[in-house]
Amino acid sequence: xxxxxxxxxxxxxxxxxxxxxxxxxxxxxxxxxxxxxxxxxxxxxxxxxxxxxxxxxxxxxxxxxxxxxxxxxxxxxx
Numbered sequence: 001x002x003x004x005x006x007x008x009x010x011x012x013x014x015x016x017x018x019x020x021x022x023x024x025x026x027x028x029x030x031x032x033x034x035x036x037x038x039x040x041x042x043x044x045x046x047x048x049x050x051x052x053x054x055x056x057x058x059x060x061x062x063x064x065x066x067x068x069x070x071x072x073x074x075x076x077x078x
Contacts, residue, residue, distance in 0.1 A: 004039065006052070006068035013041045014073035016056075021070040024078045029071075033057045040073065 008014050016038045019026050034040070034056055043060065044053035051062040063071075 002072055003075060004069050005042075005054070005071040005073050006064070006065045008040075008042050008073065008075070010042050010045060013039055013076040014015060015039055015076060016071060017074055018072045020069065020072070021067050025067050031065075032059060034061075034071075039076070 001015075002017065005014065005016075014035055016034060019029055019034070021029070038056050040054050040056040042052050043047065043055050046052065046062075050065045052065070052068065053060055053062050054068075
């Protein structure tokens, strides 16, 4: 099942299928190792839900919901 990154529940894993953010954000995510076919998991949500912290390849980064809405993922075990 395909959805966007911001729709994953906490601790639910997904596989990145495409990133269509602003070019500057996309380049930064690529530089951090967030590429297609990367397993990613939301591990923490701020008090108001934006941004959320995601873990992938041993890294933890915060991604705003506006940007996460442009990252298509395949849910692993729903």
